[in-house]
Amino acid sequence: MVVLFLSLLLAHLLGDFLLQPTTWVNDKKKRKIRSKYLYYHIGVHLLLLLIATQFSFKYLLAVILIALSHFGIDCAKLYFEKKKTAKTWFFIDQLLHLMVITCIVYSYFPFEISIENLYSQQNLALITALLLVTYVSAIILKVLLSKWSEQIVKVDAGNTNNAGKYIGILERLFIFFFVVLNFWEGIGFLLAAKSIFRFGDLKESKDVRLTEYILIGTLLSFGFGILCAMFYKSFIV
Template sequence: MILFLKLLLAHIIGDFCFQPDQWVADKRRYKYRSKKLYAHLLIHAIALAIVLGFDPRYLWGFLIILTSHYLLDLAKLYIEKDRHAIWYFSIDQFLHVTLLAIVAYAYEPFFLSFSGLITGPVLLFVTALALAVFVPAVVIRMLIAQWSPETREMPEASLVKAGRFIGILERLFVFIFIITHHWEAVGFLLAAKSIFRFGDLRQGKDRKLTEYVLIGTLLSFGSAILIALAYLYLLPLTIN
């Protein structure tokens, strides 16, 4: 397991710490002819050599990782599309990490045990988190649908599905803040949203839209708070 973590650290250093956006753009433009692609591989090689302590025992693993990394990056450069970039990125990273795990296992076999993972507290946390993050969006949308205002904003004036993601993130943060007993952070989050969101609405002089957003925000925060408090109340009951 330690070897896998070392390989993962080298991967993070090479793929995220020392890969500027300009390198990514150059790789996308020139593909296999990009000098930045080979500079990227060199950084990976250096990071791998360092974390492996320049130990010759790991030579084959070193070569397999570098070769597979090159081939995966090259394949991604030729098949990825901007429209689904996040999916190509996720698949690419999954394959990289999987190969690292295979190489690490070949040298030092390790096993992941999930026995005892599904306990009462864990189930309660996962259930409460899913309830706080996803369920209120549907309920709130139905509750305030009757007040949905006509807006004069152009479609391009707002990011696609931005409101949904903002709601998910704010409820996630509120839930985490409360179960970790940081109520002041909830107030800061609400104040920050008020400054950025309600300020624009006030300047737009659209009172109905402002009230609509305010109701939705209060319901979103309120639901996350109630679910977090329920989680804290039920948590002692799940601990044997």
């Protein structure tokens, strides 16, 4: 089961990301179903699927179904995707392809998903820790740093840029997994990298409050990441 799933997934990744030139993508967006590259793309997938299944007659129906579904999903994306929804449709497209592959594998190797296992102590602890280290800690940090941020950051009412928020979330996720994997050196590398990138801002600015804001924010963010990881590890020992 696992071998079949990985083989089909590898074929999909190769066909969609490695063996699909940008010229093909642009031509498909422009000419849609009339684009010859759409059919080249499906042909590449068909060949990769045959190779992945070792040209076995047993999986021939699966190969055909995946190729046809890929064509249908790609056509739907080409006609319904707009400039504003491009990112959303990218993930919908990939999720649908993954669901098709999963269903095909299930038809050959039925498997059961135990709901009880989903509610295990380790899984609940992991979900809780990930929520804490991402969005919960982001809100807590925003509250704790409000004293400095109100004085330093000039917020535009029409500004919806949350880049700083997501950078912080990624930073804490890295720290979380570094601690879980006992790769404490990674935290040092991450701190050094952040210091290098922030050095320019601190050098150009004469505002002591900005220095305090960055330093306190960094220490709190790293601290939350470590604490959440230790919280999770206490449930898996």
